Amino acid sequence: MTHQPRPISETGIGASVRRTEDARFVRGKGRYTDDINLAGQTYVVFLRSPHAHATIKSIDLANARRAPGVVAIYTSVDLAKLGGLPCGWLITNRDGSPMREPKHPVLAEGKVRHVGDPVAAIIADTIAHARDAAELIDVDYDPLPAVMDMTSAAASGVALHEAAPDNTCYDWDIGDKAVVDAAFAKAAHLTTLKLSNNRLAPNAIEPRAAIGDYNSATGEHTLYTTSQNPHVIRLLMGAFVLQVPEHKIRVVAPDVGGGFGSKIYHYAEEALVTWAAAQLGRPVKWTSDRSEAFISDAQGRDHKTTVELALDKDGKFLGLRVETFANMGAYLSTFASVIPTYLHATLLAGQYTTPVIYCRIKAMFTSTVPVDAYRGAGRPEATYLLERVVDLAARETGRDPAALRRQNFIQPHQFPYQTPVALTYDTGNYQATMDAALAAADYVGFPARKAEAKTRGKLRGIGIAAYIEACGIAPSNIAGALGARAGLYEAATVRVNPTGSISVFTGSHSHGQGHETTFAQVVSEKLGVPFESVDIVHGDTARIPFGMGTYGSRSLAVGGSAIVKAIDKIVAKGKKIAAHMLEAAEADMVFEDGAFKVTGTDRQKTFGEVAFQAYVPHNFPLETLEPGLEENAFYDPKNFTFPAGTYVCEVEIDPDTGVVEIKAFNACDDFGNIINPMIVEGQVHGGLAQGIGQALLEHCIYDDNGQLVTGSYMDYAMPRASDLPSFAVSTTSTPCTHNPLGVKGCGEAGAIGSPPAVINAVVNALSDYGVSHIDMPATPQAIWRVIHSKA
Amino acid sequence: MPQVTLTVNEKPIAAEVEGRTLLVQLLRDTLGLTGTHVGCDTSQCGACTVHVNGRSVKSCCMLAVQAEGARVTTIEGVSDGQTLHPMQAAFRECHGLQCGFCTPGMIMSAIDMVKHHPDPDEQTVRKWLDGNLCRCTGYHNIVKAIRAGAAAMKAKTRENVA
Structure with missing residues (x-):
């Protein structure tokens, strides 16, 4: 059956509908966690370790306990019955043994392992009193040497955890090394590159916050928290830390001011406020300040890699070999273990037909803040090393970097394409995105622009990156086989109200992505009801049946698909009701343009009439037709989705100062079908800014003693408006083949493709100086040094 | 106290x-x-x-x-009852916000900017925003929104004068 393409309605699929949620945000009427205040609430301040590694000899609380306004002070001895913060993914070592999972206590037990490790929780009637009291606590620390360098951590002779004497969390690999080595033996050219992927602070502008509340009559705990996935927090905190069943815990994640991964995880502060509220019979509120965020929010990236690419004499890729050290920080955060493995090593084919790939990952504990997923999570690290080594190979073999990439692209007719690193790409057209990006960037006109820049004393460079990502993580059965301790479906409930308005309850969580708009567009289009009569509800375990939350660009591909699945059930039920109303056979009913129709007749019932009848079932045959019109669905994806694209960055460098100016940034992405182009473009812009920030500005720098020297916005270079250009973004489309909307996800692409595009451009600009690589961030100082060391 | x-x-x-x-x-x-x-x-x-x-x-x-x-x-x-201030409306129209957390500060800063620069070009806006961080938008649409908001404020002033 063929469908005529429907014209895009003003609010339907494909329209740039202005966002529903903005009505409150532009008025300052959002409701973020810190905006919530409960009667009788207390405030908690965490006393955190000033040492990167130390034994706690004693903690003297006497003076603090006597301070004005203090309600309670807790240390680890008070939390003896609580479990540790769990890790959600078990990685199996090369030798078949499980990874090491040292306990991650809510408050430090006998030892601190990074600056910022929480030691005591001080609860008082005001935040000022809690802070004052915290200063009166006397902790006697016996400092130990910090473990700062992940590449030498195994041989440092200092163990952070008894359970991991060589500071190794796991030693994992993928691919057949012997086969890859054999391919390398036949290579005509070998390109080798050592690089680091700099550690980043996610820095959502809303700091984390949490409020615990307890009803002693019902035994119900409520946690308000800045989370991307309230149901996951309920499960992890309830089952592993507090040992309270889910039905006695409600987790509310109201408006959340950005996440970028950092608000996925279950954090100590959430467990502490929930537990303490029950102890005290009063609500307990915590709001992080920014300095605290820098030493307590999970950070991102932090890999050190050696990559080798083997090519034949014609430039065909023969094999790829990668050895990476991945920094886990001091403890395993919720999803830390899966980032360098199944979200990184499995992406190393990129857009290419490289036949054999081997990757080994050594995940190390160090005396630093835990590392976990940050926008892109593993895929930026994979894309960066691959697109850097491909660029270097082009240069070493005298090939045009675009041509070398093209020559090795997986061709459109090769899909579905089985990579040598486990993934099967369902669809794509890498030539199309590259053609579009190069045309938009006027790639062929670059030499003239370079020559013109030279007359002004500027070094101009152009850089390409062709990325792939895997979104919508993942089929539960595959994830489970690979060590996931959770399913990775999404849940939705579609409730048709008696008057025909619709409430959608989704397990996805919006913290900037605009789900209230995008999801409503889908529902409005599918059910033929006005956009305004659809309400999207998210972020409250008491209202939403279940959910896995938002990360990995999964909301539309997985959460949206769950909504579509529930809508399909609504339509099926509606047909039954309409058939009954029209005294027709159910098999003769069709649903189109918002009405249930008897095929081949003009007899029909509108959606609103059917909705009303569902709740006023005066003459329903109750044995066969149940009143009501509400359906649940769980959607478990069949595969990842595979957005891909090409980014072209053009820079000018001032050789006197080392300052990089981005002159143009052209991005072309294939996200499959697009529901709201305006929102998708905005997602790409934001990702690009974070990727450019990584490439040029941002870096969590620790000194040898484990002090984070970039611990505030005065020191950590957040991208500002004047650091960034306007972006030129466009899309092509090969719809996803296995989800009902044909969508792929767009949240992370910008942050994945842009770092190598920028660094390739910078290295290209510096080519006259014989520079073949520069590590991120390519700050003016770093570039100036390179120029002056080579000049 | x-x-x-x-x-x-x-x-x-x-x-x-x-x-x-x-x-x-x-x-x-x-x-x-x-x-x-x-x-x-x-x-x-x-x-x-x-x-x-x-x-x-x-x-x-x-x-x-x-x-x-x-x-x-x-x-x-800043809004006039239910009617948004032109700068608030421009932020919504131009998708100048995502999570909404930096947005109130951005809008307040932008309204003041327009007093100093009634018709700001892109570089003026980017420079003025030196004191406002956004982690979501990459600033692209904020810049667009502020320029549109400035134009709308100007038009409204003219309307009020006429």
Whole structure:
């Protein structure tokens, strides 16, 4: 059956509908966690370790306990019955043994392992009193040497955890090394590159916050928290830390001011406020300040890699070999273990037909803040090393970097394409995105622009990156086989109200992505009801049946698909009701343009009439037709989705100062079908800014003693408006083949493709100086040094 | 405890505060005006930007007692009833916000910018935003929104004059 393409309605699929949620945000009427205040609430301040590694000899609380306004002070001895913060993914070592999972206590037990490790929780009637009291606590620390360098951590002779004497969390690999080595033996050219992927602070502008509340009559705990996935927090905190069943815990994640991964995880502060509220019979509120965020929010990236690419004499890729050290920080955060493995090593084919790939990952504990997923999570690290080594190979073999990439692209007719690193790409057209990006960037006109820049004393460079990502993580059965301790479906409930308005309850969580708009567009289009009569509800375990939350660009591909699945059930039920109303056979009913129709007749019932009848079932045959019109669905994806694209960055460098100016940034992405182009473009812009920030500005720098020297916005270079250009973004489309909307996800692409595009451009600009690589961030100082060391 | 009297969104306010209470704490905690946000502790992010006597000010780096006698406007005070201020409307129209957390500060800063630069070009906007951080939008659509908002403010002024 063929469908005529429907014209895009003003609010339907494909329209740039202005966002529903903005009505409150532009008025300052959002409701973020810190905006919530409960009667009788207390405030908690965490006393955190000033040492990167130390034994706690004693903690003297006497003076603090006597301070004005203090309600309670807790240390680890008070939390003896609580479990540790769990890790959600078990990685199996090369030798078949499980990874090491040292306990991650809510408050430090006998030892601190990074600056910022929480030691005591001080609860008082005001935040000022809690802070004052915290200063009166006397902790006697016996400092130990910090473990700062992940590449030498195994041989440092200092163990952070008894359970991991060589500071190794796991030693994992993928691919057949012997086969890859054999391919390398036949290579005509070998390109080798050592690089680091700099550690980043996610820095959502809303700091984390949490409020615990307890009803002693019902035994119900409520946690308000800045989370991307309230149901996951309920499960992890309830089952592993507090040992309270889910039905006695409600987790509310109201408006959340950005996440970028950092608000996925279950954090100590959430467990502490929930537990303490029950102890005290009063609500307990915590709001992080920014300095605290820098030493307590999970950070991102932090890999050190050696990559080798083997090519034949014609430039065909023969094999790829990668050895990476991945920094886990001091403890395993919720999803830390899966980032360098199944979200990184499995992406190393990129857009290419490289036949054999081997990757080994050594995940190390160090005396630093835990590392976990940050926008892109593993895929930026994979894309960066691959697109850097491909660029270097082009240069070493005298090939045009675009041509070398093209020559090795997986061709459109090769899909579905089985990579040598486990993934099967369902669809794509890498030539199309590259053609579009190069045309938009006027790639062929670059030499003239370079020559013109030279007359002004500027070094101009152009850089390409062709990325792939895997979104919508993942089929539960595959994830489970690979060590996931959770399913990775999404849940939705579609409730048709008696008057025909619709409430959608989704397990996805919006913290900037605009789900209230995008999801409503889908529902409005599918059910033929006005956009305004659809309400999207998210972020409250008491209202939403279940959910896995938002990360990995999964909301539309997985959460949206769950909504579509529930809508399909609504339509099926509606047909039954309409058939009954029209005294027709159910098999003769069709649903189109918002009405249930008897095929081949003009007899029909509108959606609103059917909705009303569902709740006023005066003459329903109750044995066969149940009143009501509400359906649940769980959607478990069949595969990842595979957005891909090409980014072209053009820079000018001032050789006197080392300052990089981005002159143009052209991005072309294939996200499959697009529901709201305006929102998708905005997602790409934001990702690009974070990727450019990584490439040029941002870096969590620790000194040898484990002090984070970039611990505030005065020191950590957040991208500002004047650091960034306007972006030129466009899309092509090969719809996803296995989800009902044909969508792929767009949240992370910008942050994945842009770092190598920028660094390739910078290295290209510096080519006259014989520079073949520069590590991120390519700050003016770093570039100036390179120029002056080579000049 | 010190007393402070001021006008907030055209309403007279008298409050008792600690000497160390910041203006943003008075607004958020005492007056319940939670549209003004706190995103850092080094006066870098600008999420707390309000107007004090018509000028944009970061309310995290001013003591409440320093606002004695001042006329303070917050994000809650810029719209005309149900009608959005042209800058608020421009942010929505141009998708100049995502999570919404930096947005009130951005809008307050932008309204003040337009007083100084009624017809700002892209570079002027980007430079002015030096004190406002956004992690979501990459600033692209914020710049667009502010330029559109400036044009709308100008048109509205003309309308009012005519």
